[in-house]
Amino acid sequence: MITVIDYGVGNLLSIRNMLHRLGVASRISGDPADVMASAKIILPGIGAFGHGMTRLKSLGLDEALNRRVLDDGVPILGICLGMQLFSRRSEEGEVDGLGWLPADSVVFDNTRLRPRDRVPHMGWSEVAVRGNSRLLSPGDEQSRFYFVHSYHLVFDNPGEVTGWSTHGYSFASMVESGNIAGVQFHPEKSHRYGMAVLRNFAERY
């Protein structure tokens, strides 16, 4: 059973419906007890970093996630803001992130964008797979994914990044570090390419 964490940031139905289509059992829940009882977790999210983190804390989900992911090694997939919350902090706000990944969340660097590159980055982009990825296979280079974001992660050591995309410059769009995985794009809005990512998370993690 995959728990899709509901902390009040965005519509989670398309994630649940896509998992259902794949024949993967899931439930949407914001109850820490469900997090403690689940074998796999998806942390979705859109919007502001500080707001998302504050919501997790006020529901007691940060503690449950720390115990389940860090102590018990349960696989977790962060999507968009969900992945960014795994980092230490964001330029966006004062609130610290979960701090699981040696990375910070930064806004797209305007000085490195071309005039036609808007922020937020919104649209379909490719993901170049690097290193050992379980979410995508090297043969999936043709895959395209839908992105909507103004911030991206910058890692101390780019070795943990398994997918790179380009918006003006190259940024980390997929990370896989042990039981912790994250994607900057929205698999639930990337039709069959996104389905492959969710299926791989369900089967290979």
Place this chain on the structure above:
Amino acid sequence: MIPVLLLSGAGLVKTVRFGRPVYVGDPINTLRIFNEKEVDEIVVLDIDATNRGQPPDVRKVEELAGECFMPLAYGGGITTVRQIAEILHAGAEKVVLNSALVSHPQTIVEGARRFGSQSIVVSIDVRHRLLRGNRVFTRGGTRANDMDPVKAACRAVDLGAGELLLNSIDRDGTYQGYDVELVRSVASAVPIPVVACGGARNVSDMLLVVQEGHASAAAAGSMFVFQGVHRAVLVNFPNVSVLDEQLFTPLGRELDV
């Protein structure tokens, strides 16, 4: 290549020249069919909302967005920034504003400022008038505005629109092909993507409006929901390899945005 679905009441309809709505099916079932295809975006417009002066049905958006395994642009009856916020929060990626270009321009300005231009699509409905040439119509094509489409497009850009959906009312549902000249006149006048709509019969029409009309994408309604000359309802979408071959290869992948 973008399907445009029209909501009326609880069902989906297809129009001819913005009139004669014919029921084509249940929205959820139709979206599920498109989920099987490689549709890169879908547009759903509530054609009752504006005409009846109703606000957008956010519950409906939530339900539709939950069934969409692709980005959703939703329009119909949007007049306030609060409605834009609610629709985006309900799971749509973009909102489509039409009558607001004339009646609530400040909503476009404020919406673009708060959510980014990329989320704000302005749709422009154009009908040819005998002595005046191409003119913009609002309120589902019922209200004439003495505005030239190119001027309307430039105004939408100035207000903060990130994308235009350009409809030819005269071609809507007619399978006569796109009004390529209209599309080119607008696309060459604005720096933002222009999605052409109205008149598509087949993939060749789409290719033409992209290559000759400089549209950044081609949208269609009837072509995706009817089959054959008798307009039998059959939701369909061209095979992606055919699309790639005919649409994208000649122009390179940068089109494929």
